[in-house]
Amino acid sequence: xxxxxxxxxxxxxxxxTLKGFRDFLPEMMIxxxxxxxxxxxxxxxxxxxPIDTPVLEYLDILMxxxxxxxxxxxxxxxxxxxxxxxxxxxxxxxxxxFSAQHLAEIGTPFKRYHLAKVWRGENTxxxxxREFMQCxxxxxxxxxxxxxxxxxxxxxxxxxxxxxxxTETFTKFKVHLNSRKILTGxxxxxxxxxxxxxxxRALDKLAKIGVDAVVEEMKSAAGAAEEQAKLILEVASAxxxxxEILQRLEQLLQGNExxxxxxxxxxxxxxxxxxxGVPEERFMLDVSIARGLDYYTGTIYExxxxxLPQLGSVxxxxxxxxxxxxxxxxxxxxxxxxxxxxxLFAGLEELNMLPKLSTTVDVFIAFFDKSLTSQYxxxxxxxxxxxxxVELYPEPKKLGQQLKYADRKGMKIALVMGxxxxxxxxxxxxxLRSGNQQEVEFDNLVSAIRAL
Amino acid sequence: xxxxxxxxxxxxxxxxTLKGFRDFLPEMMIxxxxxxxxxxxxxxxxxxxPIDTPVLEYLDILMxxxxxxxxxxxxxxxxxxxxxxxxxxxxxxxxxxFSAQHLAEIGTPFKRYHLAKVWRGENTxxxxxREFMQCxxxxxxxxxxxxxxxxxxxxxxxxxxxxxxxTETFTKFKVHLNSRKILTGxxxxxxxxxxxxxxxRALDKLAKIGVDAVVEEMKSAAGAAEEQAKLILEVASAxxxxxEILQRLEQLLQGNExxxxxxxxxxxxxxxxxxxGVPEERFMLDVSIARGLDYYTGTIYExxxxxLPQLGSVxxxxxxxxxxxxxxxxxxxxxxxxxxxxxLFAGLEELNMLPKLSTTVDVFIAFFDKSLTSQYxxxxxxxxxxxxxVELYPEPKKLGQQLKYADRKGMKIALVMGxxxxxxxxxxxxxLRSGNQQEVEFDNLVSAIRAL
Numbered sequence: 001x002x003x004x005x006x007x008x009x010x011x012x013x014x015x016x017t018l019k020g021f022r023d024f025l026p027e028m029m030i031x032x033x034x035x036x037x038x039x040x041x042x043x044x045x046x047x048x049x050p051i052d053t054p055v056l057e058y059l060d061i062l063m064x065x066x067x068x069x070x071x072x073x074x075x076x077x078x079x080x081x082x083x084x085x086x087x088x089x090x091x092x093x094x095x096x097x098f099s100a101q102h103l104a105e106i107g108t109p110f111k112r113y114h115l116a117k118v119w120r121g122e123n124t125x126x127x128x129x130r131e132f133m134q135c136x137x138x139x140x141x142x143x144x145x146x147x148x149x150x151x152x153x154x155x156x157x158x159x160x161x162x163x164x165x166x167t168e169t170f171t172k173f174k175v176h177l178n179s180r181k182i183l184t185g186x187x188x189x190x191x192x193x194x195x196x197x198x199x200x201r202a203l204d205k206l207a208k209i210g211v212d213a214v215v216e217e218m219k220s221a222a223g224a225a226e227e228q229a230k231l232i233l234e235v236a237s238a239x240x241x242x243x244e245i246l247q248r249l250e251q252l253l254q255g256n257e258x259x260x261x262x263x264x265x266x267x268x269x270x271x272x273x274x275x276x277g278v279p280e281e282r283f284m285l286d287v288s289i290a291r292g293l294d295y296y297t298g299t300i301y302e303x304x305x306x307x308l309p310q311l312g313s314v315x316x317x318x319x320x321x322x323x324x325x326x327x328x329x330x331x332x333x334x335x336x337x338x339x340x341x342x343x344l345f346a347g348l349e350e351l352n353m354l355p356k357l358s359t360t361v362d363v364f365i366a367f368f369d370k371s372l373t374s375q376y377x378x379x380x381x382x383x384x385x386x387x388x389x390v391e392l393y394p395e396p397k398k399l400g401q402q403l404k405y406a407d408r409k410g411m412k413i414a415l416v417m418g419x420x421x422x423x424x425x426x427x428x429x430x431x432l433r434s435g436n437q438q439e440v441e442f443d444n445l446v447s448a449i450r451a452l
Numbered sequence: 453x454x455x456x457x458x459x460x461x462x463x464x465x466x467x468x469t470l471k472g473f474r475d476f477l478p479e480m481m482i483x484x485x486x487x488x489x490x491x492x493x494x495x496x497x498x499x500x501x502p503i504d505t506p507v508l509e510y511l512d513i514l515m516x517x518x519x520x521x522x523x524x525x526x527x528x529x530x531x532x533x534x535x536x537x538x539x540x541x542x543x544x545x546x547x548x549x550f551s552a553q554h555l556a557e558i559g560t561p562f563k564r565y566h567l568a569k570v571w572r573g574e575n576t577x578x579x580x581x582r583e584f585m586q587c588x589x590x591x592x593x594x595x596x597x598x599x600x601x602x603x604x605x606x607x608x609x610x611x612x613x614x615x616x617x618x619t620e621t622f623t624k625f626k627v628h629l630n631s632r633k634i635l636t637g638x639x640x641x642x643x644x645x646x647x648x649x650x651x652x653r654a655l656d657k658l659a660k661i662g663v664d665a666v667v668e669e670m671k672s673a674a675g676a677a678e679e680q681a682k683l684i685l686e687v688a689s690a691x692x693x694x695x696e697i698l699q700r701l702e703q704l705l706q707g708n709e710x711x712x713x714x715x716x717x718x719x720x721x722x723x724x725x726x727x728x729g730v731p732e733e734r735f736m737l738d739v740s741i742a743r744g745l746d747y748y749t750g751t752i753y754e755x756x757x758x759x760l761p762q763l764g765s766v767x768x769x770x771x772x773x774x775x776x777x778x779x780x781x782x783x784x785x786x787x788x789x790x791x792x793x794x795x796l797f798a799g800l801e802e803l804n805m806l807p808k809l810s811t812t813v814d815v816f817i818a819f820f821d822k823s824l825t826s827q828y829x830x831x832x833x834x835x836x837x838x839x840x841x842v843e844l845y846p847e848p849k850k851l852g853q854q855l856k857y858a859d860r861k862g863m864k865i866a867l868v869m870g871x872x873x874x875x876x877x878x879x880x881x882x883x884l885r886s887g888n889q890q891e892v893e894f895d896n897l898v899s900a901i902r903a904l
Binding site for chain 2: 014024047052079083097100106139142144146272275324359367375
């Protein structure tokens with residue numbers, strides 16, 4: 001009512017984000033950038049190379065490649081040229097399309113990483129996001145177990161570096177290893193590989209209905225004999241140390257080449273990762289993982305934080321026989337895994353491992369005297385040249401307010417320089433955590449800052 | 453015709469990308485990642501913090517904020533929940549929305565950077581892409597020239613680091629500086645600020661139609677007197693050294709506060725950047741730049757590569773009075789700029805400054821003997837622990853083929869280790885560029901590699 005006809009009230013648009021989408025403020029984004037950089041560094045140290053693909057793909061590239069579920073969740077539309085397009089829902093389908101399209105240029109073996117956002121119109125009730133980040137790495141064009149070993153090592157190397165506030169090795173996690181060849185080998189051994197679906201369905205009920213009922217279901221639904229059902233159950237529930245599990249599986253799968261191969265590969269992964277210096281307890285054979293994922297055909301990886309098993313796997317992957325069969329006749333076997341960055345961050349938050357920092361620098365320069373503007377910039381440049389990040393406050397506000405600003409953001413050191421200090425050739429250096437302050441000569445400033 | 457009824461021929465989907473969209477292969481992506489990291493590092497060294505926003509926004513947030521042109525180019529659709537949504541076409545609108553939405557949390561001054569893709573359904577004929585990367589940084593919540601100075605320094609620091617193959621300072625560029633306050637001040641001084649549009653339109657024809665015709669048009673279209681038109685022309689064509697231009701403008705704008713302020717700010721930018729150690733010739737006053745962009749109200753920045761003036765500005769920006777007026781009543785003045793990464797890379801390619809590398813490591817380990825798998829991993833781990841990236845070939849292929857693979861990708865050193873070498877405690881180290889090779893003891897390997 002206060003607005004007159006001459007000054008029509010401007011109607012503001014409500015600033016808001018879509019359901020399932022998030023803004024990242026500095027406090028969240030700074031540790032994300034730290035981890036993304038570390039992950040890339042690990043990938044690179046093994047010779048993996050970055051690629052990128054468009055967010056939008058032709059719809060026929062994306063449709064029918066995932067499950068009905070992902071088809072339904074696709075963000076799809078007609079672009080202004082009338083093309084049916086969609087936003088990628090993972091990085092695997094674009095990589096398959098990419099590999100088929102550029103195979104002659106990239107050659108094999110080809111090791112790529114791709115860190116990028118993907119979109120799924122998921123139900124957001126379960127705290128799920130519709131936009132999230134995937135960090136994939138894959139080796140394609142080889143069936144050698146060497147690449148399976150490397151995949152295990154990379155998962156370990158990444159997880160060792162997930163503490164954003166520390167460069168010390170993080171150790172509270174385990175990489176669970178399995179191979180699809182084991183259960184498939186057992187099914188082949190008993191001659192029931194055609195009945196895999198009803199048998200696995202029965203097996204999945206083990207915790208709920210118990211051994212006897214599972215055996216009964218395998219008999220009735222898959223026509224398995226008592227002995228056959230029991231073999232499957234014994235394979236699927238092998239427990240003990242890694243060595244005990246290996247020996248038990250070798251015994252159970254005797255005479256079956258595929259199963260023995262799966263066991264031998266797991267053994268090689270354990271041996272080589274040990275030779276590479278990874279503590280043995282980091283890897284754990286676990287024949288129960290990822291039974292349902294039928295695109296994997298060999299080694300399978302899942303990774304759990306010791307303190308948050310209910311969080312689920314934060315880094316999963318496996319070996320597959322053929323990546324890009326929808327787009328090329330060339331067979332492209334491979335192995336890879338993906339770090340679920342958003343899930344990992346949910347875990348780090350729960351574990352109070354995220355820093356409360358809204359700054360990218362440790363050192364703050366108070367703006368005290370307008371006539372010293374050039375001197376402030378000279379001082380800041382001097383520190384930056386030494387690799388010390390510096391934030392200069394832009395205005396001559398009250399010193400107390402400036403220091404409060406620096407402290408709230410998480411900066412550690414404030415430098416104060418007025419006309420007096422300039423004349424004396426010193427800077428007042430204030431430790432924002434302890435409150436202590438001292439006058440430091442210009443020439444000793446870098447070492448004084450480093451000492452704090 | 454070869455397919456029988458029992459084996460229906462599988463129809464392949466043609467692997468392809470949408471018009472105006474690109475895949476990035478390692479050779480292109482590696483230098484992009486290098487530069488992106490360097491740019492972030494510069495932003496961080498000044499205390500700028502990363503943020504991120506969703507790719508999709510409510511359509512009303514995006515519409516009507518840019519020009520009619522950007523509205524037309526928007527990728528927009530209805531999501532499966534019936535919401536009208538669009539893909540961001542720049543990072544400024546999302547930042548405006550973000551600032552309004554989170555103002556209480558972020559506080560001011562607020563310094564953010566945002567490196568992310570944006571989408572515009574542009575005409576692709578001119579070699580333009582529909583998906584491209586922007587690298588924005590802005591300081592909001594202050595009108596102080598300190599932030600204008602910082603913006604100039606950051607642009608300089610980024611450009612000094614654009615050579616992907618070298619850490620040496622790149623110097624062949626110039627940052628052009630202007631201030632909207634100068635021309636606006638001149639218009640105010642002659643009392644014709646209401647006639648800015650026809651006057652600027654006439655001015656834009658200067659190169660085409662010459663001084664006399666421009667003066668005539670200013671007279672007829674904007675009602676300017678001869679003297680008034682000449683003042684505008686003199687201001688707009690001030691030339692010479694930075695100091696000469698400053699003095700000329702001070703004289704021409706005498707008695708006009710806004711214009712004098714613009715000149716004084718440019719003078720401060722030149723002084724402070726000099727104090728910060730930037731060579732004076734890096735900054736060039738240029739009253740001709742960005743005359744048409746009416747969202748800028750103060751300092752304006754454009755950056756040109758000396759050898760490619762026709763490429764246009766690779767890093768542009770300026771000061772504005774109010775960022776987020778569509779979303780909040782709070783006035784948010786600010787200043788910032790954006791590196792046009794895709795245009796910059798087009799320039800680097802033209803200047804042959806892009807490396808021909810498809811690897812992220814220098815050292816290659818040939819896979820010679822399957823029984824040595826664990827030893828290869830131990831060797832690789834040892835080098836990685838020293839910070840040396842290593843690629844291990846996954847299979848025991850012919851050595852010549854393996855070395856060709858390593859050389860083609862751009863690796864520099866190959867390590868060969870067979871049973872003989874293991875027994876002797878040595879590795880054969882081959883310089884892939886010279887072809888020279890030598891046996892190196894295990895303990896001396898790191899230093900031998902570093903020496904190459």
